[in-house]
Amino acid sequence: MAPALELRQISKRWADGRPALQAVDLCVQPGEFVVLVGPSGCGKSTLLRVIAGLEQADSGELLLHGQPANHTPPDQRGLAMVFQSYALYPHMTVAQNLAFPLKMAGRSKHDIAQRVAEVAQILQIEDLLTRKPAALSGGQRQRVAIGRALTRAPGILLFDEPLSNLDAALREQMRIELARLHQQTGATIIYVTHDQVEAMTLGQRIAVLQGGQIAQCASARELYQQPVNRFVAGFLGTPQMNFAPAALFPWLQPPAGAQELGVRAEHLRLLAPDSEQDGLPVRLAHGEYLGDCCQIYVQHAASQSRFCLRSKDDWQTMPPQGKLVPEAAHCHFFDAAGRRLVSSS
Ligand code: ADP
Numbered sequence: 001m002a003p004a005l006e007l008r009q010i011s012k013r014w015a016d017g018r019p020a021l022q023a024v025d026l027c028v029q030p031g032e033f034v035v036l037v038g039p040s041g042c043g044k045s046t047l048l049r050v051i052a053g054l055e056q057a058d059s060g061e062l063l064l065h066g067q068p069a070n071h072t073p074p075d076q077r078g079l080a081m082v083f084q085s086y087a088l089y090p091h092m093t094v095a096q097n098l099a100f101p102l103k104m105a106g107r108s109k110h111d112i113a114q115r116v117a118e119v120a121q122i123l124q125i126e127d128l129l130t131r132k133p134a135a136l137s138g139g140q141r142q143r144v145a146i147g148r149a150l151t152r153a154p155g156i157l158l159f160d161e162p163l164s165n166l167d168a169a170l171r172e173q174m175r176i177e178l179a180r181l182h183q184q185t186g187a188t189i190i191y192v193t194h195d196q197v198e199a200m201t202l203g204q205r206i207a208v209l210q211g212g213q214i215a216q217c218a219s220a221r222e223l224y225q226q227p228v229n230r231f232v233a234g235f236l237g238t239p240q241m242n243f244a245p246a247a248l249f250p251w252l253q254p255p256a257g258a259q260e261l262g263v264r265a266e267h268l269r270l271l272a273p274d275s276e277q278d279g280l281p282v283r284l285a286h287g288e289y290l291g292d293c294c295q296i297y298v299q300h301a302a303s304q305s306r307f308c309l310r311s312k313d314d315w316q317t318m319p320p321q322g323k324l325v326p327e328a329a330h331c332h333f334f335d336a337a338g339r340r341l342v343s344s345s
């Protein structure tokens with residue numbers, strides 16, 4: 001089967017010459033859930049709008065279901081888009097909002113009623129069908145907006161930060177519902193977010209965008225464990241990966257060209273200052289009690305390097321000085337350009 005979407009070397013510049021997208025390659029298989037993630041301004045919405053046909057690329061090829069589609073008008077691409085702002089029609093009921101795209105497509109009353117009922121069931125909004133948007137909570141509105149995108153059974157569903165207006169608890173719940181929706185419908189989904197947790201939990205594959213380029217496209221595990229560069233390493237994971245000069249850790253035998261060491265909080269241990277093990281002498285700078293663990297911030301005096309580590313021990317009972325020991329198997333080294341060095345051994 002042809003990929004649902006294929007982008008080949010898609011590039012775009014804004015009128016003032018700034019690059020918006022740079023040689024983007026992306027292939028999305030039918031039924032796949034792909035997330036585009038990156039910091040604000042990295043080009044996520046632009047890329048989604050190019051896919052939707054709302055923006056034109058300057059160069060490169062866009063194929064939908066194997067067919068060239070660079071010049072296909074947006075309404076003939078078989079896509080539906082859900083935005084951060086729900087854009088429901090305020091004067092229409094939920095049922096009318098859901099029916100609207102079908103009505104526009106000239107579908108019969110019977111077909112429309114059946115499809116609206118199906119979609120309402122999938123999204124568990126059957127009780128809300130007679131309400132107007134003003135009488136819905138934020139989460140309910142977002143569910144209706146998703147439902148409206150689903151009614152026409154689009155070939156590809158595009159989401160642009162659909163949960164960012166919701167509070168944290170609701171976001172978590174909607175995240176789980178979106179995963180269920182994907183399983184239930186088998187829809188092909190391309191989902192934009194700046195939230196790395198959303199990206200990691202939802203995406204079967206995640207494309208990390210950096211300045212209009214895809215830095216890496218892989219599963220959450222691969223991105224987390226084998227980031228290609230410092231940007232990807234630092235973007236995914238909370239707390240952020242610790243970075244420090246590689247020269248501080250000679251016993252870890254940094255590979256040739258290594259500039260920086262990167263190690264995550266869960267891969268650092270704090271031992272007593274007189275421990276026999278190789279480690280970096282540090283002093284305790286700050287601690288945070290998180291319930292299931294403590295986040296401890298330590299500092300190496302000579303280099304001013306700071307590290308955050310996680311420990312099951314309460315930081316309040318720890319001595320003020322210690323030896324910081326990174327787990328060798330989980331240390332990454334980056335060269336001066338920020339590329340991760342893969343040891344040849
Ligand atoms: P994201 O969705 O990742 O936050 P966008 O794709 O919206 O980023 O924008 C990427 C960059 O392109 C930003 O620097 C933004 O200011 C710029 N940009 C977006 N739309 C336009 C436009 N129509 N004209 C010029 N610059 C734009």
Ligand code: MG
Nearest residue numbers: 044045046160
């Ligand atoms: Mg955006």
